[in-house]
Amino acid sequence: MSYKIIVDSCGELPESYKKDEHFERVPLVLDIDGHHVVDDETFDQKDFLRRVSESPNCPKSSCPSPERYLEAYTCEADNVYAVTLSAELSGSYNSAELGKKLYLEEKGQKNIHVFNSCSASIGQTLIAMKIEECEKAGMAFEQVIETVDSYIAGQNTYFVLESLEALRKNGRLSNLKAFVANALNIKPVMGATPIGTICQLDQARGINRALKKMVEYITKDLKNPAEKLLAISHCNCPERAKLVKEELLKHVPVKEVLILDTAGVSSLYASDGGIIVVV
Template identity: 70%
Template sequence: MNYKIVIDSCGELLERWKEDERIESVPLTLTVEGEDIVDDETFDQASFLKKVADSPNCPKSSCPSPERYMQAYDCGADHVYAVTLSANLSGSYNSAVLGKNLLLDEKPGQKIHVFDSRSASVGESLIALKIEECENQGMEFEQVVETVEAYIESQNTYFVLENLETLRKNGRLSNLKAFVASALKIKPVMGATPEGTIVQLDQARGINKALMKMVDYIAEGAKDSENKVLAISHCNCPERAEIVKEAILKRISVKDVFVLDTAGVSTMYANDGGIIVVI
């Protein structure tokens, strides 16, 4: 095993990765009303969404420990890479870096790099895919790091949420604004800044109009799209994801495209009906 990619569980896994020993998902833990739910292969999306909907409190997530990351890195691979959700949204990046330092204390020659995705969900998946591509091309470790960091700089993340409750509960949206938005069926079109924070790009009345506005932003912001992979994740709405995919592909050409259902952390943030697009 020449390389290993460690990705925190906010990043969705391609189906073929689930059987690949070079890819390991390190789970975050979700908490709803005092109940801890590990975001691994046992995660039950339908059950989790019901628990969140029934709770007046905001669900929370806790990142893997540095020791858990260290355990994942200590694998015998020549090159080890970690991909975490944005350092501006979670402590997962800092924990991954601490885990790297712990292992380097014991094995100072180990080559490890931690990538701050400055994104989440399928943004992380695309970064892991880029690492895999670089390794399969036979790049040296330093060249992989340089190439992938440049790729992260070029990445754009967009999302539209059907349900604003998690944003309201965690204080990112005031009760009044959430109420008005819900009453008027206003849906924000959101994106990620270059630093990996969340910004509202636009809004529209109704989910379908908001999704098409998002498509406009994607098409207008796409650069060199024919050489990029388009990734879409959805929370319990595959038909909506397909509509968004087809609308985007009518506007731009891409190298490849994949659509995945959200795992635990992305489900918590996107909530039922949410769509995330990264290119």
Template identity: 70%
Template sequence: MKYKIVIDSCGELLDRWKTDEKFESIPLTLTVGGEDIVDDESFNQAEFLEKVAQCPECPKSSCPSPERYRQAFDCDAEHVYAVTLSSNLSGSYNSAVLGKNLLSEDKPEQKVHVFNSCSASAGQTLIAMKIEECEEAGMDFEQVIKTVEEYIQSQNIYFVLENLETLRKNGRLSNMKAFVASALKIKPVMNGTPEGTIAQLDQARGINKALVKMVDYVVENAKDSAEKVLAITHCNCASRAEIVKEEILKRIEVKDVVVLDTAGVSSMYANDGGIIVSI
């Protein structure tokens, strides 16, 4: 096997990757009311969202161990790449780097690179797609790393959520001003910063108006869009995702579009009805 792509479970897998040995998802663990839920192929989004809605405590996530990453990296692939959640949002990146270092003690010849996505969810999916594209084009290991790191710097991610409580209570909005407008149904338009933190771009009254503003930001900042893939991830709101896709495609041309339902970690943070867009 020439290459392998390891992606932590905040990044959604394309359907074709789920049966491809070149791809492996490393699960985070979600905790709701004292119950641990492994974010793997057994994850049931509907059950999870119901448990979150019924639990007074905020759900939490814990990252994979360095040993779990080491096991994933220890394979017969010539080139191994990992794509993790932003290091400013999770310990997954540091854990993967430790896993790489553990493996290098036993197999110093194994080529492994860990990408800090500076993103999450759909952003990670697109990064894995870029790695795949580079490898299939026959690039060497160092060239893939350089190309993908540049791609990460050019990537934009935006999201509109029905509910910010999980992000707020888990300290992921530390750089944002306190958000207390929920009674007015004010919905913020959020984005990922180049450093991989979360910022508020704008806000609107009601989710539909917020989505319109998000689409405006996507279109305005999408440079060279015809050469890029658009990814839309939704939490239990496929029709909303379809509307967002159609509105974006009315205004810009893209190379391809993928629309995915959130896996566990993204479901936890996006909450029911959340939309994430990356390009």
């Protein structure tokens, strides 16, 4: 049967997937001091990061409307899947579910399922790739859902931030804590909980030490590495991403490594210099 995979724009897609008719990105909209940025192929990361660094305010994001998801669901594919940013971080999941309800009410029965990634960025990418793998294997719709739900439950997300400013600006960190951390060059090692909220795993002085701590956590947590696709997304720091890849491969012989630059929403969360790893 034919299929379509819809990913909200917090998830990055490799270039080949952007040209594949089986995939569609549904953009969120970013707002920085009244300047609206659509998170699609027109996104200018350099300009966005400049605006963020110059502003005392945190950028805001608006999730796609239910009508936009309805539009994406309206296609010839028999099986339609949506993969959204963690429902704990955005309204995108609820919007996708409302779009599904609208479709079923207005256009009739169709196989549509919305996956809450409980992650973000490259984590959504891996989920989309898993859906594709299941579809190509000829799995039935319900079997794809069961397999991918199990995959999501076993997925782990980690990230290290160059700066705590984004967390301070959006109220997740006090001004005093951010000031002290920046003054002491403390970099947090962050992760995602099983339900998709953000937690701090550790911290270190200096970005390189923080990245090494992150590698230690990944190495400790990773099961059956030879079967895993490891994904790294970076915000404007390809050399740092390459370093993380090399350090990880010293410890875990994974099947494959995917590296992508962050798009708009992920750039907002990661900030300039941030690294996200999902496996």
